[in-house]
Amino acid sequence: MTAKPPNPQRRSQRSHDAILAAALDLCTEEGYGHLTIEGIAARAGVSKKTIYRWWPSKGAVVLEALHEAADVAVPHVDTGDLATDMRTQLTAVITFLSPPSHAPLAGVIADALRDPELAGPVHDRLIRPRIEEFEQRMRRAQEQGQLHPDADLDVALDLFYGPLYHRLVFHLGFPEPPYLDKLIAHVIRALTPEKSTRN
Amino acid sequence: MTAKPPNPQRRSQRSHDAILAAALDLCTEEGYGHLTIEGIAARAGVSKKTIYRWWPSKGAVVLEALHEAADVAVPHVDTGDLATDMRTQLTAVITFLSPPSHAPLAGVIADALRDPELAGPVHDRLIRPRIEEFEQRMRRAQEQGQLHPDADLDVALDLFYGPLYHRLVFHLGFPEPPYLDKLIAHVIRALTPEKSTRN
Amino acid sequence: MTAKPPNPQRRSQRSHDAILAAALDLCTEEGYGHLTIEGIAARAGVSKKTIYRWWPSKGAVVLEALHEAADVAVPHVDTGDLATDMRTQLTAVITFLSPPSHAPLAGVIADALRDPELAGPVHDRLIRPRIEEFEQRMRRAQEQGQLHPDADLDVALDLFYGPLYHRLVFHLGFPEPPYLDKLIAHVIRALTPEKSTRN
Amino acid sequence: MTAKPPNPQRRSQRSHDAILAAALDLCTEEGYGHLTIEGIAARAGVSKKTIYRWWPSKGAVVLEALHEAADVAVPHVDTGDLATDMRTQLTAVITFLSPPSHAPLAGVIADALRDPELAGPVHDRLIRPRIEEFEQRMRRAQEQGQLHPDADLDVALDLFYGPLYHRLVFHLGFPEPPYLDKLIAHVIRALTPEKSTRN
DNA sequence: GTCTAAACGAGACGGTACGTCTAGTCTTTCT
DNA sequence: AGAAAGACTAGACGTACCGTCTCGTTTAGAC
Structure with a gap:
């Protein structure tokens, strides 16, 4: 049994936007190669779990x-x-x-x-x-x-x-x-x- | 002062060939994404140091x-x-x-x-x-x-x-x-x- | 800025105990000189990171x-x-x-x-x-x-x-x-x- | 058959003295814990092999x-x-x-x-x-x-x-x-x- | 005075463990 | 229930030394 998917209706718009913005910012500042899920989470003020809940990889976020x-x-x-x-x-x-x-x-x-x-x-x-x-x-x-x-x-x-x-x-x-x-x-x-x- | 480069004349042909062969084999078998320096070293029967001595990255080996x-x-x-x-x-x-x-x-x-x-x-x-x-x-x-x-x-x-x-x-x-x-x-x-x- | 210390309240008792037990066991079996952080981690079924998070050296663990x-x-x-x-x-x-x-x-x-x-x-x-x-x-x-x-x-x-x-x-x-x-x-x-x- | 021992008569006094001096110097400067055979060899201008030929360990040198x-x-x-x-x-x-x-x-x-x-x-x-x-x-x-x-x-x-x-x-x-x-x-x-x- | 075998310097080698880093998962606590 | 925080297992990273092993190059005793 694979984990049940989260309910998109309860998704936080704030986190969603902050994650995408943090990803683009860090990517531009440090380069894609230095981009990490941890870095995005920290910059966005978001838990790593929240990123993994909605995207399968950093590539998907970007x-x-x-x-x-x-x-x-x-x-x-x-x-x-x-x-x-x-x-x-x-x-x-x-x-x-x-x-x-x-x-x-x-x-x-x-x-x-x-x-x-x-x-x-x-x-x-x-x-x-x-x-x-x-x-x-x-x-x-x-x-x-x-x-x-x-x-x-x-x-x-x-x-x-x-x-x-x-x-x-x-x-x-x-x-x-x-x-x-x-x-x-x-x-x-x-x-x-x-x-x-x-x- | 950056570390002085190794002497190419003393390079081991055996290791060199084994490393390239191992890299190609593993790359084909497991995919480039799963290729690691450790894996190449293990497959080639070679020390990691020997790979790092002659190549700066796994990309350079391949x-x-x-x-x-x-x-x-x-x-x-x-x-x-x-x-x-x-x-x-x-x-x-x-x-x-x-x-x-x-x-x-x-x-x-x-x-x-x-x-x-x-x-x-x-x-x-x-x-x-x-x-x-x-x-x-x-x-x-x-x-x-x-x-x-x-x-x-x-x-x-x-x-x-x-x-x-x-x-x-x-x-x-x-x-x-x-x-x-x-x-x-x-x-x-x-x-x-x-x-x-x-x- | 030095890395911020971990929160002791969230520490895993299971890991803590397993690490100390593994350290003593290995020390007795193989001798202190052959004791390694890697060995302790493997025996305790624990990540090396967890050991380094709570102790600065193998001596401190023992x-x-x-x-x-x-x-x-x-x-x-x-x-x-x-x-x-x-x-x-x-x-x-x-x-x-x-x-x-x-x-x-x-x-x-x-x-x-x-x-x-x-x-x-x-x-x-x-x-x-x-x-x-x-x-x-x-x-x-x-x-x-x-x-x-x-x-x-x-x-x-x-x-x-x-x-x-x-x-x-x-x-x-x-x-x-x-x-x-x-x-x-x-x-x-x-x-x-x-x-x-x-x- | 274990390796035959070297001939002490042909031993280089220069190297011998340089090794002991380097060992003591480095030990005092950096501490015994940071002392390495490689470091002694480099400081003494001597090959590692020469040290291993005459001493079994850094402790024996010191x-x-x-x-x-x-x-x-x-x-x-x-x-x-x-x-x-x-x-x-x-x-x-x-x-x-x-x-x-x-x-x-x-x-x-x-x-x-x-x-x-x-x-x-x-x-x-x-x-x-x-x-x-x-x-x-x-x-x-x-x-x-x-x-x-x-x-x-x-x-x-x-x-x-x-x-x-x-x-x-x-x-x-x-x-x-x-x-x-x-x-x-x-x-x-x-x-x-x-x-x-x-x- | 050669000759030659051993000791020498240099350093590349296969390894092991280091201490760090990030991935992806899991747990706890709060809202 | 979703999210923030962050500790967890896992394992690759690149580095440092280990002790062994060629290499040519001295060098010292035997010829």
């Missing part, structure tokens, strides 16, 4: 904190120009992945690479929604004639975002704006079937 | 083990057809990043995301050489007319490998062969300037 | 175990005959300092010789109470006319117990009963001022 | 160093007055057992309490010769009529030196000169049979 922050931090805009909007969006993501704010997300990514229990929630709560926003933006671009109607959106996702994470995991440095523009142009061209060939 | 394995595992071939060869190469990388062999590399990547001391060596010893092999292959493709002479090799790297790591870090699953071919075709087209425009 | 045992092991009796009672008491002390039970006390004495942090508690908790019991017995002997009223109790302590420890530290062997009686007789005579001389 | 020093430090003198000479001698011993010079002897005593391998040499090389010097002095006192011819020299040893070691092991502080005189007087009286009684 994930939830990120989840709350992500919507406002990296939204997709629509000015009517796809290349411009993707540059805006990718720049926002790069900022999120670069010092000084990179610690929480990079840390959760790192933990999820080794902890399948964390990988699931990361995908479902953090990534899936972002991918759907991306695909909505792409479909709007197709409707507006900024992107070919036959463009494969999976490929688009791979080519637009792939470079960022390749560079993240191998510490290759993120693209400077001019190179970013070039990259975006290449990707958009890749997504546009050649006019002259085949049929 | 990195060196990977380094020795990488050349043979993911070589670039040249059959004369770029798309085919890239599929071969990317498939090898995907195999390296997928179960059951993914643990060591994924683990080192995860650790390097949080430990700058590890990130440097990962870049220098593991990634840089692979990038150079890749660029050599690309240049040969340019000489053979398989790739446009003006193609930007940095963009090529980003577009060929980016998708793999984006999918790795967010657990999106690796591309199946048909999709991989499609992706490669898109990338090669992206690297080929349109005939009709500009120059 | 000291407390001895402290609990000492009252019952080496009491002063009063049959009305001082020489007889001292022989009883000294014999008990000799037993305590001889194999097979000598390890804990000899070990603590040895550690205290090199560790001032341990020497204080040894004196306060182990020796001081024994000295007071001894002095009470001496004063009763004076009241009963078994010992001269002017006898110096510090000298008495030195002469009664000194020989034991001189012999202990230099491994000279403890006195056999006949010699012990002789020694006690000498000491009692030394404490009795000569009737005929001086004044 | 013992030999003490042995060389003891003859000059605590000699028995003969001015013709036993009480005076014993005060001189006991005062010298007290000095040897008190800070700042107490560390080596106290340390060796402590180690010998737990290491039978060390206890033997301590007794044979350090103590036995001192006891013999003491007994010679006592016999001379008997010849000179300063001590009763029937006085038991074993009792004399116990009563003269016992108090020092009782006080040493329990950190009771050593006697001040006035008390020391009193103690000596008591002991000499104890050794002198009463004229009027029994025999």
Whole structure:
């Protein structure tokens, strides 16, 4: 028999908020690697037990904190120009992945690479929604004639975002704006079937 | 005064090899997350001190083990057809990043995301050489007319490998062969300037 | 800021008792020199942290175990005959300092010789109470006319117990009963001022 | 087959002397408890192997160093007055057992309490010769009529030196000169049979 | 005066235990 | 019942020495 789950209705909002705030603060101050459940509990003025009652790991705490922050931090805009909007969006993501704010997300990514229990929630709560926003933006671009109607959106996702994470995991440095523009142009061209060939 | 470094000439080859082998074995068996210096020492029949004498962290041990394995595992071939060869190469990388062999590399990547001391060596010893092999292959493709002479090799790297790591870090699953071919075709087209425009 | 001390009210009696028992057992079985904190923790089924939380060293653990045992092991009796009672008491002390039970006390004495942090508690908790019991017995002997009223109790302590420890530290062997009686007789005579001389 | 012993004729006098000097220096500076074979080797500019070749333990090293020093430090003198000479001698011993010079002897005593391998040499090389010097002095006192011819020299040893070691092991502080005189007087009286009684 | 075997310095090695740290669980007390 | 406080078991951390074991390098007795 596994322990019965706590009753969410009796949950303390104060503790919940203090824990997420403490986690983000400590993560930024000391780095994800030095973040501990004990440290979060102490900073939040909360019992360790309370954290373990509601989250299975420190990664899950930070994930939830990120989840709350992500919507406002990296939204997709629509000015009517796809290349411009993707540059805006990718720049926002790069900022999120670069010092000084990179610690929480990079840390959760790192933990999820080794902890399948964390990988699931990361995908479902953090990534899936972002991918759907991306695909909505792409479909709007197709409707507006900024992107070919036959463009494969999976490929688009791979080519637009792939470079960022390749560079993240191998510490290759993120693209400077001019190179970013070039990259975006290449990707958009890749997504546009050649006019002259085949049929 | 920092402790003086040990004399590499007196290093025991037996211990060195046993440590790397034990690290890889345990990593595969139990997962990188359960890998410990104590466990490596015990499995290798070696003193913990000997590991700490030569490596600063468990990540550094696994990195060196990977380094020795990488050349043979993911070589670039040249059959004369770029798309085919890239599929071969990317498939090898995907195999390296997928179960059951993914643990060591994924683990080192995860650790390097949080430990700058590890990130440097990962870049220098593991990634840089692979990038150079890749660029050599690309240049040969340019000489053979398989790739446009003006193609930007940095963009090529980003577009060929980016998708793999984006999918790795967010657990999106690796591309199946048909999709991989499609992706490669898109990338090669992206690297080929349109005939009709500009120059 | 030094670490704040733990709250003694919440201390686990079970762990406390198991630790002292394990320490004494191991000390007797393997010898004080082979006694380790790790060994005590393992035998007592206790975390090392718990030992370090309440005692500063293995010597302190054994000291407390001895402290609990000492009252019952080496009491002063009063049959009305001082020489007889001292022989009883000294014999008990000799037993305590001889194999097979000598390890804990000899070990603590040895550690205290090199560790001032341990020497204080040894004196306060182990020796001081024994000295007071001894002095009470001496004063009763004076009241009963078994010992001269002017006898110096510090000298008495030195002469009664000194020989034991001189012999202990230099491994000279403890006195056999006949010699012990002789020694006690000498000491009692030394404490009795000569009737005929001086004044 | 146990390792064949080294050839004493080829022993390096330089190393031998440097080791004993380093041992005493470090013992005085840092305390016997912080003395290590590694530390002695480093200070003496000598290989650890060289120490282990000639001594079985750090206690044995310090013992030999003490042995060389003891003859000059605590000699028995003969001015013709036993009480005076014993005060001189006991005062010298007290000095040897008190800070700042107490560390080596106290340390060796402590180690010998737990290491039978060390206890033997301590007794044979350090103590036995001192006891013999003491007994010679006592016999001379008997010849000179300063001590009763029937006085038991074993009792004399116990009563003269016992108090020092009782006080040493329990950190009771050593006697001040006035008390020391009193103690000596008591002991000499104890050794002198009463004229009027029994025999 | 070589020659050569032993002692030497240096220090890497397999180990053991240290004392610290954090994880995750459990208990007590308060609200 | 949930939460704060914090003691508990468990076990890895990185360090310090242990005593053993090569390495080359003196060095001293035998040739």
